[in-house]
Amino acid sequence: MTRSEENYIKTIFHLGGNSSALISTNAIAEQMETKPSSVTDMAKKLAEKGFVYYKKYQGVSLTDFGIKTALSIIRKHRLWEVFLVEKLDFSWDEVHEVAEQLEHIKSEKLIDSIDALLDFPKYDPHGDPIPSKDGKFMERDKQLLSDMDPNTEGVCVGVKDTSAAFLKFLDKNNIALGNTIQVLEKEDFDLSLHIKMEGKELHISHQIASNLYIKKND
Amino acid sequence: MTRSEENYIKTIFHLGGNSSALISTNAIAEQMETKPSSVTDMAKKLAEKGFVYYKKYQGVSLTDFGIKTALSIIRKHRLWEVFLVEKLDFSWDEVHEVAEQLEHIKSEKLIDSIDALLDFPKYDPHGDPIPSKDGKFMERDKQLLSDMDPNTEGVCVGVKDTSAAFLKFLDKNNIALGNTIQVLEKEDFDLSLHIKMEGKELHISHQIASNLYIKKND
């Protein structure tokens, strides 16, 4: 499998998950910053190799084999992200670019050893679940901070927007995964929130709140 | 710089070191298991980019910039080898193939962090020196075990043949870097050696002895 094929498979998974709904070539092209005609070429190739089902003019969806392949790539990406943060002190906005390269390294022993070294983590630094070796993973029961009611509380478990800009903003404001967050009050006017985080009160915009995932306390 | 360019530069360095002697396209082709005509094409490209000096029909040699580039790739390769052995318990015959992939990862921060994680090692698992960030490295004062005289002793510091077959053989016979070796007697007939290693006496062939590097005790 070439690096390019792997990138297409990963993108198709991110756009369609394991559903059998067809993903348009346009959507894939946009996501990958390439041209639809290039996607068509690759779609044929991936269909030939059994990774996707491809219906002309309709789009593609991953076969079971394609899903298995995608999960293996995502597993590698997320494990490397954890490695970079836990072992090499990368900040969470720095990991993605390097993990994009490391995810293509071909060695089962290598990634299994990294997994063991990290003590089999279940979530990556952005809170996304890491598929196990056999492709299973658990999406955490979580909700957007912006959807929480006043006088509820929970733990910050993930981010929706994973751009470096957003992650740097969170760093600067000491918002990190694992932090306890209490919703004090919601402004009707702009939907901004007054919250208490790790003992300190602060005021955050709707835009920020709608990109933070919270696991509600029982 | 493409992966292919990096592989050519590395090979040219391994064949010619930092000397200005010209390396033939044939030699490079043989080493890389490719065709001389492919090497010619790449030689032109590398010359254009300033990595090598290329004289038609004569061969190539690395420029200062090419040497710097080669050392940076070798540094990455060897640091990854140490990482695999020290942190992930790879055996020394397993590291090369994976390091061949890892050496192409582009992130200065990554390799510097790996270097620090490993506490700035000076030698890789085969005893080869690891260039520092600024391209300096010290070749250890060493000699082949087969060149040592009876009644001398030293420490095993490297291997000449790095093939998996040879490394596995050494493992099986508990011959490892750091072991103390005393030469007891040399057979005139087949040049085989009687040695004492870590307290135990054994008899090794000339072929083995001529692929083990020893640092003589003062």
Place this chain on the structure above:
DNA sequence: ATTAAAATTTAGACAAATCTAAAAATTTGT
């Protein structure tokens, strides 16, 4: 020194992955 052998380069082809521009199919709006 001339020729035969060996090494090296050139020319032309190919596969992978991409692009542009044009053609074809699908979707949308009325």
Place this chain on the structure above:
DNA sequence: ACAAATTTTTAGATTTGTCTAAATTTTAAT
């Protein structure tokens, strides 16, 4: 339902890295 707009595919070109076969240059031998 049909024309217009949009999406998707096809056809042909480009780049990178490779190859084969032929031509050229260098080296070696007598």
